[in-house]
Amino acid sequence: MPPGIFLVGPMASGKTVVGRAVAGLLEARFVDTDELVIQGAGPISGIFAQHGEAGFRRLESAALAAAAEQAGAAPTPTVVATGGGAVLDPANRALLSGHFTVYLLTDPETVAPRVRTATGRPLLDAGDDALQRWSEIFAVREPLYRDCAQLTIDTRGATPAELAETIADAYRRRTDPARRDPR
Numbered sequence: 001m002p003p004g005i006f007l008v009g010p011m012a013s014g015k016t017v018v019g020r021a022v023a024g025l026l027e028a029r030f031v032d033t034d035e036l037v038i039q040g041a042g043p044i045s046g047i048f049a050q051h052g053e054a055g056f057r058r059l060e061s062a063a064l065a066a067a068a069e070q071a072g073a074a075p076t077p078t079v080v081a082t083g084g085g086a087v088l089d090p091a092n093r094a095l096l097s098g099h100f101t102v103y104l105l106t107d108p109e110t111v112a113p114r115v116r117t118a119t120g121r122p123l124l125d126a127g128d129d130a131l132q133r134w135s136e137i138f139a140v141r142e143p144l145y146r147d148c149a150q151l152t153i154d155t156r157g158a159t160p161a162e163l164a165e166t167i168a169d170a171y172r173r174r175t176d177p178a179r180r181d182p183r
């Protein structure tokens with residue numbers, strides 16, 4: 001099992017906040033591909049404005065590949081929060097399926113309060129009805145999240161700390177043979 005834990009799921013499902021908490025529990029490094037992109041090219045809204053979504057996707061795929069390489073090289077585990085659209089690129093899905101990839105499942109009711117005001121996510125901030133756009137995007141991507149995930153976690157009604165415990169436990173069971181179910 002490679003040492004990478006990759007979180008996938010729709011915008012505002014909690015990949016960043018939960019990923020950081022998982023890293024804290026496992027004493028792992030934490031990487032957010034959006035942050036890598038921002039470090040290299042500035043705010044995401046600016047990248048979309050200047051280079052379009054396609055330009056952002058190229059940078060995102062490069063950031064994901066860099067995160068996976070770092071994860072493979074490090075002696076300790078690495079937790080990677082991806083962006084919600086990372087699963088669109090088939091090469092990214094292939095990369096993710098070789099790691100411990102966790103899908104954070106959620107629904108429109110749960111994310112509604114999180115996307116009500118401007119979020120810095122260009123795909124949601126472009127007009128009035130952010131939740132409607134979130135739902136349309138989610139419908140397209142949902143099968144892709146399932147496709148590349150080894151574990152799906154229902155995040156609804158759970159706190160980030162609870163979700164992080166669940167993911168850290170699942171990872172420990174996979175990586176430590178002594179904890180594995182004898183089945």
Ligand SMILES: Nc1ncnc2c1ncn2[C@@H]1O[C@H](COP(=O)(O)OP(=O)(O)O)[C@@H](O)[C@H]1O
Pocket residue numbers: 009010011012013014015016017018081114155158159160163
């Ligand atoms: N399980 C949760 N319970 C309550 N708030 C959450 C939960 N997960 C995420 N949030 C909040 O929702 C917002 C979006 O979370 P974030 O981690 O940025 O999502 P993502 O990285 O998937 O887009 C943040 O304000 C975060 O604190």
Ligand SMILES: O=C(O)C1=C[C@@H](OP(=O)(O)O)[C@@H](O)[C@H](O)C1
Pocket residue numbers: 009010011012015016034044082083084085086120121122123
């Ligand atoms: O779903 C998407 O297409 C996007 C999700 C965002 O990340 P989060 O999922 O962390 O919000 C960010 O990568 C960008 O705004 C595009």
Ligand SMILES: [Mg+2]
Pocket residue numbers: 015016017032034081082083
């Ligand atoms: Mg995020």
